[in-house]
Amino acid sequence: MNGYALRIRGLKKQYRLGEIGGKTLREEWQRWWALRRGEEDPLSKIGETKRIVGDRIQALDGVDLDVREGEALGIIGKNGAGKSTLLKLLCQITAPTEGEIAYKGRIASMLEVGIGFHAEMTGRENIYLNGSILGMTKAEIDAKLPDIIAFSEVGDFIDTPVKRYSSGMYVKLAFSVAAHLDSEILIMDEVLAVGDQDFQKKCLKKMKEAAQVHGRTVLYVSHNMETIRRLCSRCIVMDEGRVIFDGDVDRAISIYAGIQEDLKGVFRFTEGFRPYGRFSQRFSIEMLKTVGREIPDYSEDERIRLQIGCRAAERLENIRFRLEIWYQDGTKVGSMLSNPVPEVPAGDGVFTLEVDTAGLTSAQYSVDMVAYTADETGAETILDGVYPALVFNLLESPDADHHVRWNHLYWGHIRLRDMKLGVFGKGEVRGDECSIAPQYGGERKGE
Numbered sequence: 170m171n172g173y174a175l176r177i178r179g180l181k182k183q184y185r186l187g188e189i190g191g192k193t194l195r196e197e198w199q200r201w202w203a204l205r206r207g208e209e210d211p212l213s214k215i216g217e218t219k220r221i222v223g224d225r226i227q228a229l230d231g232v233d234l235d236v237r238e239g240e241a242l243g244i245i246g247k248n249g250a251g252k253s254t255l256l257k258l259l260c261q262i263t264a265p266t267e268g269e270i271a272y273k274g275r276i277a278s279m280l281e282v283g284i285g286f287h288a289e290m291t292g293r294e295n296i297y298l299n300g301s302i303l304g305m306t307k308a309e310i311d312a313k314l315p316d317i318i319a320f321s322e323v324g325d326f327i328d329t330p331v332k333r334y335s336s337g338m339y340v341k342l343a344f345s346v347a348a349h350l351d352s353e354i355l356i357m358d359e360v361l362a363v364g365d366q367d368f369q370k371k372c373l374k375k376m377k378e379a380a381q382v383h384g385r386t387v388l389y390v391s392h393n394m395e396t397i398r399r400l401c402s403r404c405i406v407m408d409e410g411r412v413i414f415d416g417d418v419d420r421a422i423s424i425y426a427g428i429q430e431d432l433k434g435v436f437r438f439t440e441g442f443r444p445y446g447r448f449s450q451r452f453s454i455e456m457l458k459t460v461g462r463e464i465p466d467y468s469e470d471e472r473i474r475l476q477i478g479c480r481a482a483e484r485l486e487n488i489r490f491r492l493e494i495w496y497q498d499g500t501k502v503g504s505m506l507s508n509p510v511p512e513v514p515a516g517d518g519v520f521t522l523e524v525d526t527a528g529l530t531s532a533q534y535s536v537d538m539v540a541y542t543a544d545e546t547g548a549e550t551i552l553d554g555v556y557p558a559l560v561f562n563l564l565e566s567p568d569a570d571h572h573v574r575w576n577h578l579y580w581g582h583i584r585l586r587d588m589k590l591g592v593f594g595k596g597e598v599r600g601d602e603c604s605i606a607p608q609y610g611g612e613r614k615g616e
Contacts, residue, residue: 170273174354174386175236175259180268182229182254182410228254229265230410238273238353241380241387243401243418245394245425250407252390256280256358259388274353275303279343288332292323292342295331299346313349320375321345322368341368348375355379358390369396376400394422394498419577423497423533442556451482452513452552454540457559460521465561469531469584473524473561477538478517485513485542488552490522493537494529495557496582502529503583509543530575530584531565 170176229251236242244252257263259270260278285302286295296317300310318324321342323334331339347355355376377400379385391397397404397418404421406414414424456478459465467473477490487509494502507522538558543549565575575584 170271172237173235174238174240174274175234175270175272175388177232177234177271178269180229180232180234180255180258180270181227181266182251182258182263183225183266184228185225227410229258232268232410232412234405234412234415236386236388238386239380239384240403241376241389241401243397243404243421244388244390244407245392245397245404245421246407251410252407253280253358254410255407256356256388256390259356272354275351276354276356277303277347277350277352278356279347280356280358286331286339286343289330291329292321292327292331292334293318295342296346300350303350303352305350309351313351317345317349320349320371337365337368344372348372348379352385354386354388356388359392373400394425395500397422398498419498419532422499426497426499443554444556445551445554452485452488452540453480454478454538454553454555454558455480455517457538457555459559459561465559466564467526467561468564469529470527471563473526475522475524475559477520477522479513479520479540480517481513481515483515485552486511487542488513489541489543490520491539491541492522492524493539495535495537497533497535500582502534526563528583528585529563530577530580530582531563532577532582533560533562535560 232251232255244255246252254263256278257280258265259272260276260280262280285299287298290298293314296314297307297310300313318327321327321344323338323342326334326338331342334342344357347357357376373396376387376389380387380400380402387400389397389400401418403416404414404418405412406421406424414421454477456476458476460474460476465473489509490507492505494504496502505524510520535557536559537554537556539551539554541549541551
């Protein structure tokens with residue numbers, strides 16, 4: 170396998186639509202008579218879409234995938250994209266229609282809450298059952314047992330049948346078993362959807378340790394993009410049974426979020442959500458365009474100039490604008506407020522906005538725009554809004570201060586101002602005479 174924990178080639182899986190067997194003797198007779206005459210099965214659903222041909226659906230359609238040892242791979246995509254089918258094939262729950270799967274070592278999986286548990290058996294007995302299924306000896310399970318029970322936080326109920334566990338207790342024990350038993354590949358499907366927040370954090374930490382410290386390979390399916398970002402070093406996006414992207418986590422999330430679009434269509438007035446238009450007829454946003462740019466690509470720290478065409482039905486006071494900025498994965502970065510315009514007469518008018526992007530890192534951003542008024546107490550009345558109004562790109566512009574490529578995965582969406590680092594010269598350091606020189610490198614000169 171040459172450093173690979175998992176290799177997949179040409180993997181396909183078909184399922185049959187409709188009833189496998191008749192529910193009554195009459196339906197079975199209808200099926201037999203139709204097949205005898207060479208006609209279509211009357212109990213099958215027939216379709217002719219891209220994934221449904223005849224009475225078959227192509228759940229997986231030619232997946233090729235290589236996963237290295239010790240890699241944490243995220244798998245994301247819409248419901249029905251083929252994620253869970255892929256994991257079931259890897260766990261040998263079902264067999265592929267075509268293709269090959271090769272892997273190194275043992276696989277521990279948790280595809281659904283409680284899968285592989287016997288409801289009538291106690292938590293302790295289910296630990297031994299799962300370990301045996303994975304091929305571990307009793308001595309190996311005995312050695313791991315105290316850690317599994319402690320991590321699961323269900324020690325007081327470990328000798329109680331698991332059918333009496335809550336869903337949270339169930340998933341805690343199931344995750345703890347899968348995470349602690351000695352397997353080279355760990356497969357998880359939405360396992361953190363159940364359980365309290367503290368336990369979810371502990372699970373993420375445990376999976377990161379499994380990959381980064383112990384060299385185990387982790388495959389993780391989730392619709393929670395934050396856990397994908399925190400856990401995974403690589404991510405694939407699946408759609409209609411195929412892998413449509415394989416690579417950087419941030420890029421994968423942006424594709425999944427559906428905002429990685431052609432930037433020539435940067436304005437969203439026709440398709441953007443207008444939640445306030447039907448409630449307020451006093452003021453409306455009619456036009457938005459960037460000044461001096463057909464395609465809104467900007468370098469970091471560059472200011473964005475906008476023109477906003479508006480229509481007021483009456484004279485208004487203290488009009489303000491708010492821009493709500495969203496990162497490419499759909500998480501909110503923050504908001505910007507404009508200064509107030511003291512008086513806006515009735516009729517059409519054009520406003521200009523200058524947006525300072527200082528601190529934002531290189532990425533694609535979408536912007537919601539809101540127009541509102543605020544009284545002396547700060548209470549606001551929203552007049553109009555467009556969700557979203559535009560999309561823009563910030564391109565990395567390396568310079569002397571930013572000499573490394575920013576890592577969004579670990580460092581965040583905002584680049585805070587740089588610290589000043591001073592280097593002391595040789596000599597004795599004494600009490601409050603010490604200070605950090607506001608300079609880079611070199612020796613600190615004596616006072």
